[in-house]
Amino acid sequence: MAWEDRTPFEAIETQYGLKEKDVISIMRREMKASSFRMWRKRVSGRKTKHLDKRGFIEGRFKSDNQKT
Template structure:
């Protein structure tokens, strides 16, 4: 786990945690941007969050159909809120 945390800057780690908390962001999007598997995201969350927060996140993820593309409804074609600023290559683009 120590190697995993050294690979990412604090800003990147914050973004990974933010994406993991977002309901519409599937694990596949995190894998695409950061190369982390679902198991790696879970391990990162466990290492970075308080235990109670991690337990709450795990319950939320298990019951959320939008976190996995295979369980997701076909009518959902985007992974972020329409009001969220555009993100490309993990950099927030300027308006």
């Protein structure tokens, strides 16, 4: 879910109880350094990764396993 650009951190927190900083530390630990840097560059400040910054609700993909 964290790798997907359009899944907000809030959805990850609701489903797994992991805050954004926890997700970042897991991604840092589990990914190669270059992949982590690429991911961080991609999601840093991205509107789609934070519900407060999103300008849309309808039309986004939602997994059947996703609670929010």
